[in-house]
Amino acid sequence: MLSGSWAGSLLARASERSEDPLLAGRPLVHYPEKAGLILLTSRPPQLETPMRYFDRAITPNEAFFVRYHIFPIPTSVDLATWRLKVTGAVEHPLELSMDDLRGKFAPASVVAVNQCSGNGRGHFAPRVFGGQWSNGAMGNAEWTGVRMQDILKMAGLKAGAVEVTFNGLDEPAAPTVPDFVKSLGVERIMKDPDVLVAHKMNGEALPMLNGFPARLVVPGWYSTYWVKNLFEITVLERAFDGFWMKTAYRIPDTPCGCVEPGTQPARTVPINKMNVRSFIASPADGATVRAGRVTLLKGIAFDEGSGIRKVEVSTNGGHGWQPAELGRDLGRYSFREWSARWTPAKAGRYQLLVRAVSNRGESQATEPLWNPGGYLRNVIEHVEVRAV
Amino acid sequence: MMKRGIIWLIAVGLAASALAAGKKSIMLPPDNAMATLKDGPGVKVARANCVACHSTDYIVRQPPSSLEQWTAEVNKMRKVFGAPVNDADAKVIAAYLESAYGEPGKVAPAKRPSK
Numbered sequence: 001m002l003s004g005s006w007a008g009s010l011l012a013r014a015s016e017r018s019e020d021p022l023l024a025g026r027p028l029v030h031y032p033e034k035a036g037l038i039l040l041t042s043r044p045p046q047l048e049t050p051m052r053y054f055d056r057a058i059t060p061n062e063a064f065f066v067r068y069h070i071f072p073i074p075t076s077v078d079l080a081t082w083r084l085k086v087t088g089a090v091e092h093p094l095e096l097s098m099d100d101l102r103g104k105f106a107p108a109s110v111v112a113v114n115q116c117s118g119n120g121r122g123h124f125a126p127r128v129f130g131g132q133w134s135n136g137a138m139g140n141a142e143w144t145g146v147r148m149q150d151i152l153k154m155a156g157l158k159a160g161a162v163e164v165t166f167n168g169l170d171e172p173a174a175p176t177v178p179d180f181v182k183s184l185g186v187e188r189i190m191k192d193p194d195v196l197v198a199h200k201m202n203g204e205a206l207p208m209l210n211g212f213p214a215r216l217v218v219p220g221w222y223s224t225y226w227v228k229n230l231f232e233i234t235v236l237e238r239a240f241d242g243f244w245m246k247t248a249y250r251i252p253d254t255p256c257g258c259v260e261p262g263t264q265p266a267r268t269v270p271i272n273k274m275n276v277r278s279f280i281a282s283p284a285d286g287a288t289v290r291a292g293r294v295t296l297l298k299g300i301a302f303d304e305g306s307g308i309r310k311v312e313v314s315t316n317g318g319h320g321w322q323p324a325e326l327g328r329d330l331g332r333y334s335f336r337e338w339s340a341r342w343t344p345a346k347a348g349r350y351q352l353l354v355r356a357v358s359n360r361g362e363s364q365a366t367e368p369l370w371n372p373g374g375y376l377r378n379v380i381e382h383v384e385v386r387a388v
Numbered sequence: 389m390m391k392r393g394i395i396w397l398i399a400v401g402l403a404a405s406a407l408a409a410g411k412k413s414i415m416l417p418p419d420n421a422m423a424t425l426k427d428g429p430g431v432k433v434a435r436a437n438c439v440a441c442h443s444t445d446y447i448v449r450q451p452p453s454s455l456e457q458w459t460a461e462v463n464k465m466r467k468v469f470g471a472p473v474n475d476a477d478a479k480v481i482a483a484y485l486e487s488a489y490g491e492p493g494k495v496a497p498a499k500r501p502s503k
Contacts, residue, residue, distance in 0.1 A: 025422070027420070031416070031417065032415065036446055039445075041446050042418070042420045042443040043416075043419050043442055043443040071417075071442065075414050076411070076412070076413040077411065077412055078411040079410035108470075127452070128485045174441070176470020178468075205412070208412055249470070370442065
């Protein structure tokens with residue numbers, strides 16, 4: 001099953017130098033259809049994107065991060081036999097082929113950020129159990145497919161329908177392991193034309209590891225809802241209480257979704273909207289720049305879907321801030337590129353920071369928030385560089 | 389030579405993909421051979437019980453933790469995910485994890501911007 005010219009041998013060579021101690025010892029690996037990604041775990045796979053890809057709004061498919069919860073994961077799908085089933089509290093249960101998705105529905109697209117709920121968890125202090133990501137568990141792409149609400153309209157919702165569950169082809173290793181199934185409210189889907197069943201990512205079929213042949217796209221919400229390798233959609237007349245909704249992926253029921261470090265929340269709710277974040281992609285952490293010469297700082301910013309109002313950078317550890325220039329607006333759910341020109345006055349070490357404010361007025365803090373699940377990280381980010 | 393702070397490129401020979409006439413197939417590489425469990429008392433019990441469901445990097449990438457924290461994690465595997473680990477083995481595994489991946493009573497300092 002080897003395709004093209006890709007044939008590997010076990011080779012080790014230096015590819016990226018990172019100052020992030022969290023990433024020490026994590027190899028850069030080539031998984032199927034993927035460029036070199038940072039290996040967090042093999043089975044089920046979790047692969048993160050090197051930060052250098054975040055100097056531009058669109059993350060190429062081959063660089064997009066990968067995360068699965070259970071194993072086995074699907075490794076072979078034949079469109080001739082794959083069907084997307086829609087059952088439960090509907091008037092007309094459906095079995096849609098890829099040809100049906102492409103031919104029987106109006107096409108829809110959205111450029112949207114897909115970010116793991118635990119992106120940055122490895123940087124929590126005190127640390128917490130879970131996927132020990134650095135900041136590369138995120139990406140932005142143009143997703144193309146069918147509006148979920150159009151699929152529900154074709155199926156015809158029964159009067160008592162309240163929630164919809166989404167099940168992918170990944171399977172539990174044993175019957176006791178909860179299958180990875182997520183749910184959304186019917187009301188949210190029917191009001192939000194941007195919730196898609198996507199079969200294209202940046203104009204191409206989805207990589208297997210990012211959800212071939214189709215995945216759910218839930219713009220503005222963390223990617224736990226973006227179920228991959230979809231095959232089963234079930235409409236329910238009661239709230240879904242599966243493990244991955246009722247027990248996992250819950251955040252403190254507080255305005256910040258946070259609690260005092262090291263404590264437990266009194267009440268929790270399912271994780272939902274993303275908070276505002278911004279990153280410096282260039283220069284890289286640990287890079288060397290030229291004193292007295294202009295260096296272009298670049299990166300991205302994003303939020304839950306109100307869009308980015310402004311980005312500011314500091315080149316002196318946060319004592320002074322100046323505005324960055326915003327790049328082209330690809331839509332309110334997309335990464336927004338930003339850039340700023342900086343001339344280091346003299347040789348030495350500099351700490352560069354970036355912060356964003358969203359259109360709805362949300363901003364970032366100097367101190368990170370904390371919760372026991374390691375979710376919602378959005379502290380002001382920085383890189384350290386040396387001018388010579 | 390492995391240097392701290394340098395990420396090495398390892399081309400995994402078994403990773404491949406094929407797409408023909410609407411069928412996509414991939415082959416996944418084997419578990420990360422460099423993420424094996426450290427030697428220590430109880431490592432065999434840990435290996436026997438843990439790798440059926442997930443690779444060892446799920447363990448070795450976790451933050452250094454106390455016996456209480458590792459015990460809770462082992463019990464989560466048993467109670468939530470149904471791992472068939474008896475009480476005696478659970479104790480051995482938690483003790484092993486604390487000895488190999490433990491930092492009892494310490495809290496990792498936050499990486500703060502410069503003063």
